Amino acid sequence: MRYDTLAQMLTLGNIRAGNKMIVMETCAGLVLGAMMERMGGFGSIIQLYPGGGPVRAATACFGFPKSFLSGLYEFPLNKVDSLLNGTFSAEMLSSEPKDSASVEESNGTLEEKQTSEQEKEDSVAEAQESHHPQEQETMEIVSQDPEYKEPKERGSKKDYIQEKQRRQEEQRKRHLEAAALLSERNADGLIVASRFHPTPLLLTLLDFVAPSRPFVVYCQYKEPLLECYTKLRERGGVINLRLSETWLRNYQVLPDRSHPKLLMSGGGGYLLSGFTVAMDNLKADPSLKSNASTLELHKTEEPAAKKRKCPESDS
Secondary structure, three states, X not given: OOHHHHHHHHHHOOOOOOOEEEEEEOOOOHHHHHHHHHHOOOOEEEEEEOXXXXXXXXXXXXXXXXXXXXXXXXXXXXXXXXXXXXXXXXXXXXHHHHHHHHHHHHHHHHHHHHHHHHHHHHXXXXXXXXXXXXXXXXXXXXXXXXXXXXXXXXXXXXXXXXXXXHHHHHHHHHHHHHHHHHHOOOEOEEEEXXXXXXXHXXXXXXXXXXXXXXXXXXXXXXXXXXXXXXXXXXXXXXXXXXXXXOOOOOEXXXXXXXXXXXXXXXXXXXXXXXXXXXXXXXXXXXXXXXXXXXXXXXXXXXXXXXXXXXXXXXX
């Protein structure tokens, strides 16, 4: 993604302070960081992520303060369908951390058992090989050292498990807050820039965007966006659809030697932008559609022409 493409995405998406934005991106957090910088810590951003967690390597390079992170929420992409269907619940999020924590605890106990068994075997082998009493004393001291370290290691592992459980609980609370924000379905904009096909993503996420709000989709290739363009035309609920290609050329500016440079970037990707509108109620309610059809029939029927009587001429 080129920097001029990113600037056009922020402009077409109307990214500003106080907005409630939805972003789905797989650019290591570059688009997310640009949005946070443009909003200045005011408003909220809901990041949808695939996999186990969001990737924010580029976002960390911006050096945002903690106040910027208070309005940042994340929500797993595989739970979006359940949120739309109304089957989403807190148990779907709470079940996963507990399972992972129990697995870690079992792994920790197994590791402790394995280390203790290895230490016992090593101490027995060393005791058999030693013949002199001085060597036996030194080996006993060495074998006693790891025994004193065992409770410290166990305590550190327990602290690590407790800390991870605390983080998972905080993450679950943030997921519930993000689900509450998404369920309101009044987002001020949508930005999509991922390696996945944009058509199913856009058609699903547009349900969370309020009417008369912009959306922008970035893709490196033109064909997926063309398919998305036709699907949106068939679906309806959007206006001002525009598929554009970003074009950038550097210029050399010198006295009497200003000209465009010979080398330039081959392509910066394609953008599909538009605005959401309220869906027609006639499509949803069949009774309204039948009433409208009767009204149209009454309008199309023209009244019969009246016969005008000709006055009789006096002869």
